[in-house]
Amino acid sequence: MKSTLKRTWAEIDLSALSYNYKKIRQHIGDDVKFCGVVKADAYGHGAVMVAEKLESLGADYLAVSSIDEAMELRFNGITMPILILGHTPKEQVDRLICLNITQAVTCEAKAVEYSEEAVKYGGTLKIHIKVDTGMSRLGYICEGDYFEHGVDGIVDACSMPGLYAEGIFTHFAVSDESGEECRKYTDHQLSLFTDVVSAVEKKLNKRFKIRHCANTGATVELPGSWLDMVRPGLLLYGYGEFAAKLGLKPVMTMKTTISTIKIYPAVTKISYGGLYTTDKTTRIGVVPYGYADGFMRTLSNRYSVMTSEGSAQVRGRICMDMCMIDLTDKPGVGVGDEVVIFGPSNPIEKMAQMADTIPYEIVCAVSKRVHRVYICDGSVVHSELMLRM
Numbered sequence: 001m002k003s004t005l006k007r008t009w010a011e012i013d014l015s016a017l018s019y020n021y022k023k024i025r026q027h028i029g030d031d032v033k034f035c036g037v038v039k040a041d042a043y044g045h046g047a048v049m050v051a052e053k054l055e056s057l058g059a060d061y062l063a064v065s066s067i068d069e070a071m072e073l074r075f076n077g078i079t080m081p082i083l084i085l086g087h088t089p090k091e092q093v094d095r096l097i098c099l100n101i102t103q104a105v106t107c108e109a110k111a112v113e114y115s116e117e118a119v120k121y122g123g124t125l126k127i128h129i130k131v132d133t134g135m136s137r138l139g140y141i142c143e144g145d146y147f148e149h150g151v152d153g154i155v156d157a158c159s160m161p162g163l164y165a166e167g168i169f170t171h172f173a174v175s176d177e178s179g180e181e182c183r184k185y186t187d188h189q190l191s192l193f194t195d196v197v198s199a200v201e202k203k204l205n206k207r208f209k210i211r212h213c214a215n216t217g218a219t220v221e222l223p224g225s226w227l228d229m230v231r232p233g234l235l236l237y238g239y240g241e242f243a244a245k246l247g248l249k250p251v252m253t254m255k256t257t258i259s260t261i262k263i264y265p266a267v268t269k270i271s272y273g274g275l276y277t278t279d280k281t282t283r284i285g286v287v288p289y290g291y292a293d294g295f296m297r298t299l300s301n302r303y304s305v306m307t308s309e310g311s312a313q314v315r316g317r318i319c320m321d322m323c324m325i326d327l328t329d330k331p332g333v334g335v336g337d338e339v340v341i342f343g344p345s346n347p348i349e350k351m352a353q354m355a356d357t358i359p360y361e362i363v364c365a366v367s368k369r370v371h372r373v374y375i376c377d378g379s380v381v382h383s384e385l386m387l388r389m
């Protein structure tokens, strides 16, 4: 693709997103529902564009973390079911009902509040019960001695006026990690979850319509956890070892261009702190990509970007808005040329490992001043900048 004439931009390949969706769909079969996790602006990829694509592909559900994220989708024409995984203040229940947004219910106190508000408003709030089976974050505690109490609490919530319990779910803590211990932990979470669901269903004498727990790791590795619906996030965007296992494609490519090139003699210090000193005559390119765009400063003097003549080393400290790269042995790379920060030619997994983090954090850190350029079948279909203009 030819340069977009932008300073720095993230290309979001909607064809890759479709490809990934279809591959995951093939993997799980037609009987399991698909919930695309589009929280955090679809992991930095743009929630509205990703949701539109998923809706057109026939995905069954979307998951977000807050009512603001859910409203953004509704106000932009997304009509498919949306589940809020996190907390919503009770004052917003009327909004949830009128926008047909599904809310996670994570404990007895919230169930009571939501029920009261829904009754006051005169509507029915669709809920999914969250069970804490070992993540120790949100959800009804049901482990060990808490089992009966947890089950009874869930049964109560399912019977409260103004609430319709469409689903029940839990979240795995280590399903994306390898090793016997982790496998056992996940198996335990899953069996506790199915025990809770059975006990609740028996007491209610009815079956939940949607039981779900599989995040990325479990969607790929643990068919027994798929139940009625899978709920992957990272997998959909094509990063990490599980995406590689299914042969998925990375959706985002971070690109910038070289703004200036200068030649320095040996023994010149480059950037803040003088972290790097040239050892010979050195050709340095200045690139408008810094930590305010999402480039982790810990990668200073270590990371390398991809040019048309191969990888070029970052020299010295990464600044807020720029960084410097070494083009000494790349005479064919000039001002205005494209540079790939990460993407298929420069894997984000490698970048994450070097920064001692995970691909999630890198895509979520892409800041609002980075243009999102949407590509479908090789051409630009939409471009977005999240600044007030």
Ligand SMILES: *Cc1c(COP(=O)(O)O)cnc(C)c1O
Binding pocket: 037, 039, 085, 171, 214, 215, 216, 217, 231, 232, 233, 234, 235
């Ligand atoms: C973020 C999240 C997911 C998706 O996790 P991935 O590891 O990206 O697949 C699924 N369920 C819940 C509750 C989450 O918070």
